[in-house]
Amino acid sequence: MIVAVKRNKKQKIIKFISLAVLLAMFGGYYLHMSEEFEEKQRIELETKKAEKLEALERKKYKKSLEKAILTEIEKAVDLIGQKYIQHVKIIENKVVIICEPKTNLDALKVRYGTMALIKNTLNEIIIAIDVKYIVKSRLDEK
Numbered sequence: 638m639i640v641a642v643k644r645n646k647k648q649k650i651i652k653f654i655s656l657a658v659l660l661a662m663f664g665g666y667y668l669h670m671s672e673e674f675e676e677k678q679r680i681e682l683e684t685k686k687a688e689k690l691e692a693l694e695r696k697k698y699k700k701s702l703e704k705a706i707l708t709e710i711e712k713a714v715d716l717i718g719q720k721y722i723q724h725v726k727i728i729e730n731k732v733v734i735i736c737e738p739k740t741n742l743d744a745l746k747v748r749y750g751t752m753a754l755i756k757n758t759l760n761e762i763i764i765a766i767d768v769k770y771i772v773k774s775r776l777d778e779k
Contacts, residue, residue, distance in 0.1 A: 705775040
């Protein structure tokens with residue numbers, strides 16, 4: 638028995654068209670996903686730039702605060718007299734200055750008033766100045 642299969646030209650055209658449509662779908666999907674990926678990368682790059690700029694500004698602000706605190710400490714030391722100072726420390730949010738027992742603190746009292754906490758002991762005078770007061774006064778100047 639011989640079986641003859643008749644091929645239709647329409648089936649070849651349909652297969653070719655379906656293959657072309659399939660390739661077009663994959664090509665369209667590839668282009669769409671590449672555009673989406675580029676958009677994600679662009680957004681990520683922008684956020685990194687913004688974070689870097691923000692970190693730079695925070696660093697600059699910290700430097701200015703540090704400089705303000707140090708200049709204020711220098712002024713306090715100058716008001717007391719450097720030869721009377723034993724130690725200067727920053728503990729938590731206070732600047733602690735330890736002086737000799739018979740130091741004249743009138744100029745310091747005039748500048749800081751009640752913001753300078755002064756404790757007299759037998760061996761030394763301990764002065765604590767609030768850092769928040771220093772920062773607040775510096776920010777009010779600007």
